[in-house]
Amino acid sequence: MTLIKSISGIRGTVGGKAGEGLSPADVLKFTAAYLTWLKSTLNKNRLNIIVGRDARLSGEMFRDIITGTATGMGANVTDIGLATTPTVEMAVIDAKADGGIIITASHNPKHWNALKLLNNIGEFLSAEDGQNVLSIVEKNDITFSNVDELGTMVFDSTALQNHIEKIIALPQVDVRSIKNSNFRVAIDCVNSVGGIAVPALLEALGVRYIEKLYCNPTGVFPHNPEPLPEHLEEISKFVIKSKSNVGFVVDPDVDRLAIICENGEMFGEEYTLVAVSDYILQNKKGNTVSNLSSTRALRNITEKHGGSYSASAVGEVNVVEMMKKTNAVIGGEGNGGVIFPELHYGRDALVGIALFLTYLAKSEKKCSDLRDKYPSYFISKNKIELLPDINFNDVLNKMKEKYNKYPVNTIDGIKIEFGNEWVHLRKSNTEAIIRIYSESDSMTKAEHLAKKIIEDIKGIIRND
Secondary structure, three states, X not given: OOEEEEOOEEEEEEOOOEOOEEOHHHHHHHHHHHHHHHHHHHOOOOOEEEEEEOOOOOHHHHHHHHHHHHHHOOOEEEEEEEOOHHHHHHHHHHHOOOEEEEEOOOOOOOOEEEEEEEOOOOOEOOHHHHHHHHHHHHHOOOOOOOHHHOOOEEEOOOHHHHHHHHHXXXXXXXXXXXXXXXXXXXXXXXXXXXXXXXXXXXXXXXXOEEEEEXXXXXXXXXXXXXXXXXXXXXXXXXXXXXOOOEEEEEOOOOOOEEEEEOOOOEOOHHHHHHHHHHHHHHHOOOEEEEEOOOOOXXXXXXXXXXXXEEEEOOOHHHHHHHHHHHOEEEEEEOOOEEEOOOOOOOEOHHHHHHHHHHHHHHHOXXXXXXXXXXXXXXXXXXXXXXXXXXXXXXXXXXXXXHOOOOOEEOOOOEEEEEOOEEEEEEEOOOOOEEEEEEEEOOHHHHHHHHHHHHXXXXXXXXXX
């Protein structure tokens, strides 16, 4: 069993002993610590909290624990039910709530679940705030309310509609152009909350022909839910068979977006942000941000439009912090995460779909032709299991020493530049693995570079 406590929340495999897997006891304790931190930070005894979840099998169980714990600490809870991560973020903003809890393990398989924690502006907690919550967990310094001060719980079914209305009201989203293009759109929503949200958005955008795969939110994922090319063979064939103009795939909580071209080819998850940013920058000059593990194509596009590109550490909270610092007009992560601050500071596949369809309609191009206009870089994504006896910091230091003749960025693991190629080595925030990402102008070169780095790492581990 696995339990990962981090600044971004608590994530683990469901079941097992408390402290080893994500048990009900762990959920209760972490929820209580988060609410204790909120009370102290906001100097409020009566909190208003938004709770939403994806369709995972364990979601309802954890929702009941979370809402019960929250009302037991005097908080008033609004349950918005099955909801995307960005919908919960927007709901916190709309309700002027004090915080929010999203019950989702994002791209992890069905036996995982997690609590994602939001502050009172609908954004993930900062590293410092997350550490303060963890400290409360360790100290177990929690006080529950007496019977006369218990909180309340209500259900609100309007959050998704409010989210969609704000998307279609954006000046950059052109519903008329999308409707007039008469698009046929195929979707794969991996039997989670996207099966509710994505069709509703497409209908609001005027898309009349929606070809659906796995849109029943049962929480039983039909394939690995991470939207990577190796998991998307079925939707690729489905796009061709249904004669769709484009295909969209979202992860279980709908904060990542993968695009399939009309010919069944992958648009490339790295290029979701690139294409949407290109559209935005054509209409508004400005800066962009992505993380260190994202393609350099965003830098190329940004500089072409006269803007400045910045790289952040991996993690949505780090990207958002850098976006605010550089006044970026758009940003995100190369995993298909689009952050459009004109709507809110959170990865949002729904706004990504709306902006991409507008761009596709206005360009009057095929999806594959739109992809061909961008520089072709290839990223090889690899990982090594992080066993308990592996000293990750020692591995980093020895790799840095080995490649000290090359430019090395150390703000998040190490990123080594080899001329027109790079490799990024870092510890995952959500899994017990070491991630090794490499980029070059061909997949063969990128994989060769990754293989060399992995051999170096394994050599260091063996010697230790």
